[in-house]
Amino acid sequence: MEKIEQAIQDIYADDVAMCYGCGRLNESGHHFRTGWDGENTVTFFTPKPEHTAIPGFVYGGMLASLIDCHGTGSASLFLHKKNGHVIGDGAEPPRFVTASLKVDFLKPTPHGIPLKAVGMVTEIHPKKFKVETNVYADEDIVASGEVIAVVMPKSFGSKED
């Protein structure tokens, strides 16, 4: 599997599809797209030439961004499925925000090859999910991460939060 056919970000509501990491409507963004691969969730990304740490290696902030959006996307996939939906049935998926993000950088990440983030989702509360992710460059796990994702409050960003 090297391409996501059906990504959860493809069906986010328009008003929450502007994320710099994964929003399909953000013209300047990374356009991360997350889908199922069996029981796991998967996001592919090939960093651009400028996304370097030192020449030849990928910028850690880019890996953190990948793990972050892969986390919220994975949680959305998981809860959408739990709610009885599949991508394409017309139902709007839940949108998540990141409560916390942890990344361990395990190896220098070679630049110029596609990266593959593979995630596993665990429910820790009906509105809170843990997503554990490994990022692969070819066969090597170059980074691992954990995201705690929570359902985006309807009041997100309002003073009433």
Added chain:
Amino acid sequence: MEKIEQAIQDIYADDVAMCYGCGRLNESGHHFRTGWDGENTVTFFTPKPEHTAIPGFVYGGMLASLIDCHGTGSASLFLHKKNGHVIGDGAEPPRFVTASLKVDFLKPTPHGIPLKAVGMVTEIHPKKFKVETNVYADEDIVASGEVIAVVMPKSFGSKED
């Protein structure tokens, strides 16, 4: 204090000054610059219009990137000072890489105002430092983070690592 006069990234060796986050020689990058403010380290950054999560709020991956490079920059400032140097004395500062990054997103981060990352460095090993950072939007702490930064091995990225 609203501007960094002397940033450690200004004096990184050219061959390690290409970081997408903080490299002065990366034309497309964020150009984070980190300096001293008393006993603390400080980095300012104003996200670009496209760096959104949902409209009106800053992308979490951008905050993670800020905390990441602020961490390595702070560790470099700290060790350079410990080694008896000041920015401008002609000595090349140590360059760090991130071993791990943790970010807690505490509040939605309003877009369009300068963010201020304030860090405190602790030595946990002669080549390994912990940097605890709070990110402020005006008076609010919107995110907090912890970076474990290690001195970049001379062999970084080589197969001998």
